[in-house]
Amino acid sequence: MMGKKLLILLLMTVLSSPFISNASEADTTQTTTNNSEVAVKEGIKKYIDHHLEDSYDFSIWHAMGFEFPLPIILIDEGLHVFSSSKFHHGESVAESNGKYYTIYHSKIYRTDAEGTITIDETTHHPTQVKPLNFSITKNVTSIFIFSLIIFLLFRSFAKSYEKGPIPNKIGRFLEPLVIFVRDEIARPNIGEKHYRRYMGYLLTVFFFIWFLNLAGMTPLGIGVTNNIAVTFCLAIITFLITQFTSNKSYWGHIFWMPGVPVPMKIILAPIELLGVFIKPFALMIRLFANMTAGHVVMMSLIGLLYVFTNWFARGAFLGLTLFLSILELLVAFLQAYIFTMLTALYFGGAVAEHDDH
Amino acid sequence: MEIPAIVGAGLVVIGAGIGIGRIGGSAMEAIARQPEATNKIQTAMLIAAALIEGIGFAALFAVG
Numbered sequence: 001m002m003g004k005k006l007l008i009l010l011l012m013t014v015l016s017s018p019f020i021s022n023a024s025e026a027d028t029t030q031t032t033t034n035n036s037e038v039a040v041k042e043g044i045k046k047y048i049d050h051h052l053e054d055s056y057d058f059s060i061w062h063a064m065g066f067e068f069p070l071p072i073i074l075i076d077e078g079l080h081v082f083s084s085s086k087f088h089h090g091e092s093v094a095e096s097n098g099k100y101y102t103i104y105h106s107k108i109y110r111t112d113a114e115g116t117i118t119i120d121e122t123t124h125h126p127t128q129v130k131p132l133n134f135s136i137t138k139n140v141t142s143i144f145i146f147s148l149i150i151f152l153l154f155r156s157f158a159k160s161y162e163k164g165p166i167p168n169k170i171g172r173f174l175e176p177l178v179i180f181v182r183d184e185i186a187r188p189n190i191g192e193k194h195y196r197r198y199m200g201y202l203l204t205v206f207f208f209i210w211f212l213n214l215a216g217m218t219p220l221g222i223g224v225t226n227n228i229a230v231t232f233c234l235a236i237i238t239f240l241i242t243q244f245t246s247n248k249s250y251w252g253h254i255f256w257m258p259g260v261p262v263p264m265k266i267i268l269a270p271i272e273l274l275g276v277f278i279k280p281f282a283l284m285i286r287l288f289a290n291m292t293a294g295h296v297v298m299m300s301l302i303g304l305l306y307v308f309t310n311w312f313a314r315g316a317f318l319g320l321t322l323f324l325s326i327l328e329l330l331v332a333f334l335q336a337y338i339f340t341m342l343t344a345l346y347f348g349g350a351v352a353e354h355d356d357h
Numbered sequence: 358m359e360i361p362a363i364v365g366a367g368l369v370v371i372g373a374g375i376g377i378g379r380i381g382g383s384a385m386e387a388i389a390r391q392p393e394a395t396n397k398i399q400t401a402m403l404i405a406a407a408l409i410e411g412i413g414f415a416a417l418f419a420v421g
Contacts, residue, residue, distance in 0.1 A: 184396075184400070188400075282408070282411040282415070285411060285414050285415055285418055286407065286410060286411045286414060289414035289417065289418060290410075290414070334403075337403070338403060338404075338407045341400075341403070341404060341407075342404070342407065345404070
């Protein structure tokens, strides 16, 4: 009862605080012209695009100046390593060993001292040379940091079993999840005989995706799992493991489906072969699109708080943003679960022994 | 008159929505009939929904 009252009080404070703090501002916003409204909308669109992109510096709160430059590594007739602070957020030309580089649409091009970029009329791409780019970007840094965190967490968790059957503090939280992956995902889908050798990969991919999805919900502003290159690599690893651990009957079911008439076998073979590549492709798109869609919706709703001048609408959108944030927490887990589940399903298909035929 | 590609993507998404809706509804009914099989039904439901969702996203991806 007391908790309910407190909650309502808190909600009312949150919803009404904009009225109090910005009452004087409301008068000035009334007089704004259409021009500034368009500028706000364009600003929000730019902000969302910027949020979804990878970047060459790690900015936590751009406005507050929490920024760290990251190393740029280019291979262009020799190795070029320099700090991304030389670009000044893509505004100036960076010089390294007598060569000049500039950022155009978040890609690095070789240019001259003035930083000229000429656009090809037909392809709409710059004509300048694009050097091989091995830079440690924001996403790569995030992956390094979170891999290290996951490694340290699970190292201490695993070590605590040396002392006895009860895990340490963080282990008590992680143990049910590990058992969940084993008993709900690996065992029923792969089978009692083979599931053990896939557990390492399944646990890694589950916790990697889950942790990085959750990291995307923090104000750190990192979006690793909504980068298609990351999901592509995860899907490729699943694809390779499936192909290289598969048995004879897996390929038999692809090229010469048992139990159906011969004309049907000929029709099924190309479809099944296509399916081999569509499965990891769907894995890649699903994770990428789900996380991108989630981020776009969240950023758009936050953007709407700036578009609307009506404080009731703003309060409503604040509530909606909070609700969707909680939904995104569920999606973060669900996507990790589905990726792991489908991966296990494909592994199961690769090692299944069909004695029943 | 040329129909924009995004209309096709919209149709695919409508189809995917109907599909996922039917899966959810059927799973609901199945759980109501057999509450002891909830876990198995939920797993099967999530897999089927994820597979359909993939097609919806693929359509949006091909357009955008």
